Amino acid sequence: MDSITHTLFGLALYGTVDKTNLDKKYKKAYLVTAVGASLIPDIDVISKLWDTAGHYQMWHRGITHSIFLTPFWALLFYLICIWLFNVKDYKLFLLGWLAVFIHDTSDLFNAWGTGYFEPFSLKRITFGTIPIVDLVFWAILGIAFILSKKKKAKAPYYYKMAWVFIALHLIIQTSQGYFIYKQYENDYDQIALSAAFIPWTFSVITKKNDEVMIFQDTVFTGPKVQYVLQSAGDTNLDQLFKERPEAKTLYEWAPFVVLVNNEDRLGLYDPRFYRNGQSFLFEYIEKSEIK
Incomplete structure (x- = not known):
């Protein structure tokens, strides 16, 4: 996902926290952990500073996005909160772990792919069922934000419901993508999927011998050839x-x-x-x- 979406995810996680009995420094600790941990895997962008051999694509969403590194990122923010705010709360570690897990896992669904199991596997896993910028996610979180401002006492409930709808959108969109993918499986040598910005719409990229065809497809309309490439x-x-x-x-x-x-x-x-x-x-x- 893009950085804005990951930031919104972090703010939404912070929104689920009941802050009624939290003092100011605890609130800051929870905010820094939720947002910071939601963004930290993308620290790999700094590799551009020394990448003179053109390996950035392999670095980006590589080892920093590994599922095995998630507890270490969570521990980092737990220690940061002790250092900055003098707050020791094991829930901060759990919140940070969840935030990093959501970042790494959500990136699996984009066409770019993620080194989810590095360093034990260098394979880039990509489902291609969610666009990098998903406006449905933004809309869901925007509604939760508006509702939380109207009734602040129920803010954690609204954000928790937002996460439920995000999960439902992810399941519905991915199920449709999988169904479409299977329709092409027996006819082509290689297939890749890339979700369009319009919900439930996909680009299906196929290769057979030296011919690459790109289709636009949905479960409701069927395939439409967009490009034929040699x-x-x-x-x-x-x-x-x-x-x-x-x-x-x-x-x-x-x-x-x-x-x-x-x-x-x-x-x-x-x-x-x-x-x-x-x-x-x-x-x-x-x-x-x-x-």
């Missing part, structure tokens, strides 16, 4: 990998790629992010620059 077969990518290390990272990271080998360019791109004639994950070199 991959450049057995193209030698050694020169590309040598001059653009990012290309090798993308090749290893993506479920499958489209190879480009024309008069002007040698490259590859991830078709899951193909929109309006191009993919924003496209690594290439100009043939005029090849030495």
